[in-house]
Amino acid sequence: MQEDKAQIPKQQKRRLPPWLRRPLPTGGSYQHTNEVLDSLGLQTICSNANCPNRGECWSRGTATVLILGNICTRNCKFCSVNSGRPEPPDKTEPSRLAQMAIQMKLKYLVITSVDRDDLPDGGAGHFRDCIDTVRQQCPDIKFEILVPDFRNCQTRAVEILRDALPFVFAHNVETVPSLYSIARAGGDYQQSLNLLKMAKENYNDIQTKSSIMLGLGETDDEVEQVLRGLRDVDCDRLTIGQYLKPSKDSLDVVEYITPAKFDFWKQKAIELGFSWVISGPFARSSYFAEQQNAV
C-alpha cells in the first residue's frame, strides 16, 4: 500500500473522509445561473455528471455547457451521463448558447459534449458552429472546448476546429491506461494523447489541457507515467482530482487520496513543465478554468 493514500475498508465505502465533506454553497449567482440555463433549455455537464462543485461554480456564475444532447454513444463506468442513441444535433443550440453568454455576461465559456460516434465528424462541426455563433454576439469571449477523442475521425475533427480558434483545447485522458478496460472501455490512451498532439501541432498559440481522476486503483508510477506522457505531447494544462462515484451504477471508489498527496502531484506536474495545474480532491476539468494562472 502506498503512503498517504487512504485505502477504504468495504464497510466504510459510503463514509467520506473529512476533506471531502463541505457545505453546498448555493448563494451568489446560483439561482440566476440555474434560471438562465433552464429558460434556454441548455444542458450542463455540471448536472449530468453530478459534479460536486455545482453549488460553488454556479454561485460564481460559471457553468460548463454540454452540447449535442445528454445521451452518450459510449458507456464509461466512471461517468453518470446516460448512454444510448442520441438525437441529431439541434441547430438552435448555438444561438441559445449565445443567449446564455449574453445573459450571464460571460468572459470565458467552457463547452463540452457527449461522445458522438454516430456522427461522421464526431460533432466537431457543431462545436465550431457554437463557437462561431457565440463569438458573433460576444467577440471578446474566450472559449475552452473539452472534446471527446473523435475516435474515428481525428484528422477531420482537428481540421474542422482549426477556424474556431478556441483558447484552450482540452481532452481528458481520465485515468491510467491499465484502467481503461474497466473505466473507459471505448477509449484508447494513445489515441487520446494523439489528439492532444495533433491540436498542439495544428493550431497556433493553442493551450492544450487534460485531466486525470485519482482513486480508481491506479499506482503512483502509473500516474507519473501519464503526466510524463502528457508532457511528451506538449500538454500545457492539467487538473488532477478525486474520483467520486457519481451514480449507483458507476465504479466504486478504490481509495481517497489525501490533500497532501494532491499537493505532491501538483509539485510533480509543475516540475515536469505544466504551466497551469489544479490538483485537489474537488479539481475537475473545468474547475476554475477561467483562472488565468494556476501554478
Ligand code: SF4
Ligand atoms: S467543476 Fe466544471 S462541471 Fe463541475 S460544476 Fe464546476 S463548471 Fe460544472
